[in-house]
Amino acid sequence: MLQKTQSTLIDGPVGAIECRVGRVKTGERPPGLVVLTHPHPLYDGTMNNKVVTTMERAFAQMGWQTLAFNFRGVGRSEGSYDHGQGEQADLAAAVTWAHGMFGDLPLALAGFSFGSYVSVMQAKALQAKHLITVAPPVNLYDFSQLDLADSVSWSLVQGGQDEVVPPHKVINWMRGLNQRPDVYWREDASHYFHGELLWLKKVVNLAIE
Numbered sequence: 001m002l003q004k005t006q007s008t009l010i011d012g013p014v015g016a017i018e019c020r021v022g023r024v025k026t027g028e029r030p031p032g033l034v035v036l037t038h039p040h041p042l043y044d045g046t047m048n049n050k051v052v053t054t055m056e057r058a059f060a061q062m063g064w065q066t067l068a069f070n071f072r073g074v075g076r077s078e079g080s081y082d083h084g085q086g087e088q089a090d091l092a093a094a095v096t097w098a099h100g101m102f103g104d105l106p107l108a109l110a111g112f113s114f115g116s117y118v119s120v121m122q123a124k125a126l127q128a129k130h131l132i133t134v135a136p137p138v139n140l141y142d143f144s145q146l147d148l149a150d151s152v153s154w155s156l157v158q159g160g161q162d163e164v165v166p167p168h169k170v171i172n173w174m175r176g177l178n179q180r181p182d183v184y185w186r187e188d189a190s191h192y193f194h195g196e197l198l199w200l201k202k203v204v205n206l207a208i209e
Contacts, residue, residue, distance in 0.1 A: 005066075010097045013089040015078025019097075020047055022056070022066030030065040032106040032129070032208075035095050037115030041074045041081045051112045051134060054197045058204035059110070065102050069094045071118075084141060087118045095126050108132070108208065113164070113191070117141045124149050132157065132207055133181070134200075135165050135191055138173040148179055155207035156181040157200065159189025182207065 004023055009016040024030050038052050039045030047053075047068040056066050071087045072079030079086065095107065108130035111119035116133035123131045124147055134157040136143070148154060158170050174180055184203045189196040 009076060010069075010094065012072065012077070012079070012093045013086065014072055016076065017069050017072070017078075017090055017094060018047075018074075018076040019067055019069040019094065020056075021101075022060050022064075024063065024065060028063065030063055030102070030105060032108055033065045033067065033095075033098055033102055034059040034108040034110055034130075035091065035098060036066070036068040037087075037091060037109070037111035037119050038068070038071065038074075039112055040114040041071050041087075045114060046070055046074050049112060050197065051193055051200065052110075052115070054193075054200050055110045055112075055132065055134075055204050058201045059108070059208070062205065062208060064108070064208075065098070065105060067094060067098045084114070084117055084121075087114075088122050091118055091122050092126060106130075110134075110204070113137055114141075117143070120146060120148070123152060123154075128152055130208060131155070131181075132204065134193075135159065135162055136170065137165050139165055139169045143173065146177070150179070153207070154179070154181040155184060155203070157184045157203055158186070159191060159193060159196070160185060160187035161189060162191045164191040 070077040109119040110132040112134040116136040131154045
């Protein structure tokens with residue numbers, strides 16, 4: 001189980017990337033590595049977002065090695081916002097660094113809002129075994145190039161009262177997919193899952209078990 005976290009800076013495509021790294025008990029091999037991605041950098045999105053930290057804690061309590069990081073231009077991460085393209089390179093750099101540090105553990109990508117777009121676009125290239133997308137902003141970004149490996153376990157989490165990502169647009173988008181995710185729907189939840197974080201934590205457990 002996670003004992004504590006530590007902050008570190010790693011090399012990224014345009015400079016340093018600020019990371020928060022979970023530390024597991026010495027001698028224990030984690031069942032996997034999860035890399036978490038945060039909401040939109042231009043709208044106060046950081047790795048400290050409560051949806052991100054809730055998923056981070058859920059994975060930690062399952063014994064997973066965790067890594068959350070700030071996209072370029074956020075916190076101590078260098079660079080500037082790049083419309084979801086450069087941020088994909090940031091994610092790839094974080095995963096590469098983590099595999100170098102912790103070994104070739106099975107990879108999960110867990111993203112919230114903007115972070116879910118970045119994660120889903122990189123899931124195949126990074127050979128993710130698990131993918132969790134929370135409130136994917138299908139109304140704001142082009143998901144038409146979605147290409148996932150058949151082997152990936154994909155879970156989509158959506159609130160029925162989402163004020164940022166219209167729920168009906170998520171439903172319509174999913175209807176057109178060849179590969180559909182397991183859907184965890186919370187009718188009373190808003191975009192930020194106020195009052196629903198315990199439910200979200202349970203969803204992470206269900207999605208990974």
